[in-house]
Amino acid sequence: MFFHQDLGWAQVGFTDAGTDLGRTDAAEAVQARRRAARSVAGGLDAGSDGALDVVSMHQVHGPDAVLVGRGTPTPTADALVTRTHGVALVVRVADCTPVLLASEDGAVAAAVHAGREGLVRGVVPRAVERVVADGPTAPLHAWVGPRACGRCYELPADLADAVDAAVPGTRSTTSWGTPAVDVGAGVVAQLEALGVTVHDVGAGACTIEDDRFWSHRRQGERAGRMGGVVVLAAEGRP
Template identity: 40%
Template sequence: MFSTRVTRPGRAGVVEVAFTDRHGGVSRPPFDSLDLGGAADRCDEAKANADRVARGLGVGRLTVMHQASGCGVAVVDSAAPPQAPCDAMVTATYDVALCVRVADCVPVVLADVNSGVLGVVHAGRRGVTAGVVGATIDTMRARGGEEIEAWVGSHVCGGCYEVPAKMRAEVSAAVPAAYSCTTWGTPALDLGAAVTRQLEESRCRVSDVSGCTLESPDLFSYRRDGARSGRFAGIVVLKPPT
């Protein structure tokens, strides 16, 4: 169920960080089995899967967003999902389990264990170019986030994410670290490197917990499976001090 799980005690409470994989859920092939995406025809299974993940983390529910591939940041103070589409959420409320869902884009989880300000980011090509990572960190800092730690989760790697040369030129003009080549020598983007650079520029301490979605059978990949791909997730929650 979880590919990564981290517990960080701090002054504000205990921060739990988790990334899911595709195992331990109820969805049937090709979405087997822990698909958290849930298009209309499979939302019952996705809800059952989300409930399993929430139970695994000891929370009531996951707070998901309707992701828009832009750079909107929603500040949430309850477990209810944001009304408007967005690509990042920030909270400082106990037991609100922020959840970003992906299948190749970069899931980023953010936490300051002392102020208790948390964030998640859906960092796709458009969001990275538009600066969604920096916008999220600015929002966290405005709410008291100081020593922000970041976890970069699994995504399609810079050796696999082939794009047209023009697209590589456009994205790497905005974020030079995104420039990459596939292992077979064609233009590519390294969104993980781009996000890491943006996090470091925003003075975050970065932990890379990523694998390549396209190469790993344990993860969902839209590039590999298209419409037959599920979604996995990055999650962060602050629990009260014990």
């Protein structure tokens, strides 16, 4: 586990290459996600019936954010939102930026997959919009996990310029002097502009450079998937 925090009102955590959460819904990948979710949930792995539900998504680099609860079939989306205690939300990445959200009152949580396309298409603002859709929430926090950094995420110049035009401040330069983008910086900027308190726990931990993590750019088809998990505390726990 790369990072784990018990907030009382929620649990959040990011895995590393010690776990492969899988690219598909093959049985072994589903079991790996359940083990990771239980590891993060710890003492919070109980809803009203004492069981932990694990919900992941078919990620397509889009802007859609969906509300899920117990027994929700795996949706096609890039952001999951829940208001149900004892439901673990899982996001999977291998260079993209994973984001976990939770409100201080333990009422709502979200997990977001933000790659370059998702960043440009607004998946992060869409997720926050869905979180607050039922009215104002308690202060909202976001944890941003390990991802490809702006020194390594090389792109053609025209594509890097297009990303920066859509999300200003993302244009970067690789350590070898070629055009690049910093998706994580764009994600953080979008969250802060929406008034979310950001905990950038993945800052400085580049998936392309660091073999503690899975990286599609570094490993190609051999890359597994790490990810983030957020679980709301059981009702009644402070």
